[in-house]
Amino acid sequence: MRVQISKTPSAPCWADLSTPDTDAARAFYEALFGWRSRPAGGQAADGYRMFALDAQDGHLVAGVGPVSDPREPARWLPYFQSSGAEAVAARVRGNRGRVVAGPVPALGQGRLAVCQDPAGAGFGLWEPLAHAGFEAVNVPSSFCWFELLTRDPAGAVDFYQAVLGWGTRRRPAGDAGPGAYTQWTVAGDAFGGLVDVAAQEFPPEVPAPHWNLYVAVDAPDATAARCAELGGRVLLAPRQVATGRFAILADPQGAVFSVMHGTPGD
Numbered sequence: 001m002r003v004q005i006s007k008t009p010s011a012p013c014w015a016d017l018s019t020p021d022t023d024a025a026r027a028f029y030e031a032l033f034g035w036r037s038r039p040a041g042g043q044a045a046d047g048y049r050m051f052a053l054d055a056q057d058g059h060l061v062a063g064v065g066p067v068s069d070p071r072e073p074a075r076w077l078p079y080f081q082s083s084g085a086e087a088v089a090a091r092v093r094g095n096r097g098r099v100v101a102g103p104v105p106a107l108g109q110g111r112l113a114v115c116q117d118p119a120g121a122g123f124g125l126w127e128p129l130a131h132a133g134f135e136a137v138n139v140p141s142s143f144c145w146f147e148l149l150t151r152d153p154a155g156a157v158d159f160y161q162a163v164l165g166w167g168t169r170r171r172p173a174g175d176a177g178p179g180a181y182t183q184w185t186v187a188g189d190a191f192g193g194l195v196d197v198a199a200q201e202f203p204p205e206v207p208a209p210h211w212n213l214y215v216a217v218d219a220p221d222a223t224a225a226r227c228a229e230l231g232g233r234v235l236l237a238p239r240q241v242a243t244g245r246f247a248i249l250a251d252p253q254g255a256v257f258s259v260m261h262g263t264p265g266d
Contacts, residue, residue: 026064035052037050085112085126102125112126140218142215144214147258181194190264
């Protein structure tokens with residue numbers, strides 16, 4: 001993946017985890033990926049913290065905070081960059097999506113909105129101010145790929161093209177499992193994919209519609225084994241595809257994510 005996903009308009013620029021147990025989640029991801037957490041914007045308002053690749057040099061890669069309702073499941077949410085969150089939120093509504101919250105200020109770091117596409121897949125919009133977004137991508141222990149699992153791929157293409165201006169391109173059959181694979185692009189560069197779950201076999205624990213976020217790792221098999229040791233689950237055992245090797249995992253609170261070694265955007 002060549003696109004600088006934290007700097008390109010409409011591309012992924014941040015990811016955060018909403019969870020019912022932030023302390024347990026922090027311990028899990030720090031042990032699994034070596035992340036270190038610190039308060040957001042110099043303060044731990046509402047319990048929100050940021051994960052960095054290391055304690056000294058920073059390189060922010062994600063955020064973590066409590067769920068707003070204890071009945072909500074734990075989940076990872078991608079955020080897409082917007083220079084005008086209100087205008088993009090209006091396009092969400094105008095294209096049969098839903099704005100769940102916002103746009104609202106976020107600790108002086110930017111403005112955010114939480115949305116759903118017409119099928120119900122959640123995503124965020126981020127208008128950066130002090131916090132531009134990811135400080136590391138496409139390196140081990142940082143996010144590298146963003147994949148939408150849906151039962152309405154044609155509707156998803158129409159929605160995200162209209163709202164965020166994304167392009168698409170198709171990889172030939174065999175490049176990423178059965179059938180052709182649609183990639184999302186910004187400025188001609190791929191940053192994620194689109195999977196028709198009706199045409200694939202996924203474990204029932206993997207929700208759809210759902211944005212599945214990939215973390216780059218050197219050894220997916222070892223990472224999957226470590227996930228299980230730490231109390232998480234291996235939902236899809238590591239497997240090889242043409243672009244690399246990946247696995248689908250869940251943390252102890254049930255938030256689903258994936259790990260990948262390879263170059264999915266090439």
